[in-house]
Amino acid sequence: MAHLPGAEKIPFRRSLQLKFALTYIIIIAAVLILLNTYPVLVSQDLVFRSKASLLQSQAAVIADTIARTEALTAEAVRDYVEPLGYTGQFRVLVTDEFGLILYDSDELRFTQGRYAMLGEVTAALRGYDVATSSYLDGAFHSRSAVPVIYRDMTIGCVYLYERDADQGALLTEIQRNLRSISLVICVLVLILSVFFSKALTRRVGDLLRAIRIVREGEYSHRVSIRGGDELSQLAGEFNQLTDRLQTTEEVRRRFVSDASHELKTPLASIRLLTDSILQTDGMDPDMVRDFVSDIGEEADRLTRISEKLLTLTRMDSAAPVETAPVDVAAVVEKVGRMLLPLAGDRNISVETALQPGCVVEATEDDLYQIAFNLMENAVKYNVPGGHVMVDLRSMGDLILLTVEDTGVGIPEEDLPKIFDRFYRVDKARSRAAGGTGLGLSIVRDTARQHGGAVTAERREAGGSRFQVAFPRREEKGGPTP
Structure with missing residues (x-):
C-alpha cells in the first residue's frame, strides 16, 4: 500500500x-x-x-x-x-x-x-x-x-x-x-x-x-478483521461508521447539487429579466412593471429557500434547544387562523377536531413549523373546493396530530422519498405553488428533534394523510390528564 x-x-x-x-x-x-x-x-x-x-x-x-x-x-x-x-x-x-x-x-x-x-x-x-x-x-x-x-x-x-x-x-x-x-x-x-x-x-x-x-x-473503504474479540468488534463499528459517513457524504453531495439547482433557477430568471429590461430601449412601462414584479417574486422564492436551508442547517448542527410544555391545540388554532386567507382564495375548507390537554415538551416555534408546513401543503396541493381535516388527540403515551386533504394524493412509489430534501412529486406544480421541496424535511427533522416521528400515506377516498406522533409530556404526579 x-x-x-x-x-x-x-x-x-x-x-x-x-x-x-x-x-x-x-x-x-x-x-x-x-x-x-x-x-x-x-x-x-x-x-x-x-x-x-x-x-x-x-x-x-x-x-x-x-x-x-x-x-x-x-x-x-x-x-x-x-x-x-x-x-x-x-x-x-x-x-x-x-x-x-x-x-x-x-x-x-x-x-x-x-x-x-x-x-x-x-x-x-x-x-x-x-x-x-x-x-x-x-x-x-x-x-x-x-x-x-x-x-x-x-x-x-x-x-x-x-x-x-x-x-x-x-x-x-x-x-x-x-x-x-x-x-x-x-x-x-x-x-x-x-x-x-x-x-x-x-x-x-x-x-x-x-x-x-x-x-x-x-468512504467506501472497509476493513476486514476476523475473530470475535474487541478488535473485530471495533472493525465492525468502524465499517458501520464508514457506511454512515458514505451515506452522509452522498446525501451532502446530492443536497449541494439540489440546492445549487434550486438557487440557480430563480437567479437565472432574475438575470434574464434584468437583461431584458436593460437591453430593450423604450420598453413599455407596464411591461417593465411586470418584469420587476416577476423579479420580486423570484427574490421572495430565493428568500424562502434560504430561510428553510438555514432552518435545516440549525437542526443538523444539533444545537441544544430549551423546551417547555406546549399546548399543541393552541398552536394548531393559530396556524389555522394564519391560513384562512390562503384557504379562502382557493375555496378550501379547513375542519379541525382538537382534543384539549394535548401537551408536549418542545418549543412553540418548532410545533408551529410542523403544523404550518403540513396544513399549508394540504391547502396548496388540494383541488378547488376540497377539504382539509386536522385531528389532534391523545392516545396512551402519545400525542397524535393528523392532517388529511382531498387532493390528488401521492403515488405509492414516491411515499418513501417525500421527506428527502428538495424532493417533489410534481416539480412543475410544486414550483407554481411556491414550494421549495424542503418543508417536509423540516417537519421530519423537527419531529425527530423532540422525540417524535412523522408518517405519510394515501387516503382510500383520495388525497394524503400525514400523522405526527409526539411523546406525551408527563407531570410529576403522572401523565397529563
Whole structure:
C-alpha cells in the first residue's frame, strides 16, 4: 500500500509491537525467576529443618551419655562416644565447661587440647541448645551444640558437624533442571511474544490504515478483521461508521447539487429579466412593471429557500434547544387562523377536531413549523373546493396530530422519498405553488428533534394523510390528564 499523506511512520522503539512483546517477556521472566527461586528456597528450608532436628537429637543423646561421669576427661569421653557409632556420620567434638576440646573425631585437625572458638559452643556452654544449617559450595553444612549437664551444672558441651554433599548434589541437579526448563520456556516465549504481538499490532495497523484512507475521503473503504474479540468488534463499528459517513457524504453531495439547482433557477430568471429590461430601449412601462414584479417574486422564492436551508442547517448542527410544555391545540388554532386567507382564495375548507390537554415538551416555534408546513401543503396541493381535516388527540403515551386533504394524493412509489430534501412529486406544480421541496424535511427533522416521528400515506377516498406522533409530556404526579 502506498504511503498515505500525513501517515507518520512510528519508530520501532515506540511501537505497540515492541511494548506488547516486552510486556509478555517481563511477565514470563518474573514467573521464571519465581520458578527458579521459590522451589529451591523451600527445598533448602526443608533440609535445614530436618538436619537441625536430626543433629540436635543426636547431640542430646551423646550429651546424656557422657553426663554420667562426674568429671570429663579425654579418655572417658572417648570411651562413651565411640561406641555410639556417630563418628562415622558426623564430626563429634566435646569440650569441658571452659571450651577446652577434650575429644574431636576428626583427628586430622589436631584440635584436642585447644579451645573451641565456635559460636555454637559458646552458646551451648551458657546452657542453650543450638542448631544451624547452611547451603554452600553445593553441600549442606549442619551444626548443632548442646550443653552437657550434670546435677544442674554445665560441665561441657557436645558439638556435631555434618557436611552432606549428596543432598546438596540433588538440590544442584534440581536447580540445573529448572534452569534448562527456564531456558526452553524463554526461547518459546520470545518466539510466541513476537508472533502474537505482530499479529495483534497487524490488526491494529489495518484499522489505522483504514482510518487514514477514510480520512482522505475514501468512504467506501472497509476493513476486514476476523475473530470475535474487541478488535473485530471495533472493525465492525468502524465499517458501520464508514457506511454512515458514505451515506452522509452522498446525501451532502446530492443536497449541494439540489440546492445549487434550486438557487440557480430563480437567479437565472432574475438575470434574464434584468437583461431584458436593460437591453430593450423604450420598453413599455407596464411591461417593465411586470418584469420587476416577476423579479420580486423570484427574490421572495430565493428568500424562502434560504430561510428553510438555514432552518435545516440549525437542526443538523444539533444545537441544544430549551423546551417547555406546549399546548399543541393552541398552536394548531393559530396556524389555522394564519391560513384562512390562503384557504379562502382557493375555496378550501379547513375542519379541525382538537382534543384539549394535548401537551408536549418542545418549543412553540418548532410545533408551529410542523403544523404550518403540513396544513399549508394540504391547502396548496388540494383541488378547488376540497377539504382539509386536522385531528389532534391523545392516545396512551402519545400525542397524535393528523392532517388529511382531498387532493390528488401521492403515488405509492414516491411515499418513501417525500421527506428527502428538495424532493417533489410534481416539480412543475410544486414550483407554481411556491414550494421549495424542503418543508417536509423540516417537519421530519423537527419531529425527530423532540422525540417524535412523522408518517405519510394515501387516503382510500383520495388525497394524503400525514400523522405526527409526539411523546406525551408527563407531570410529576403522572401523565397529563
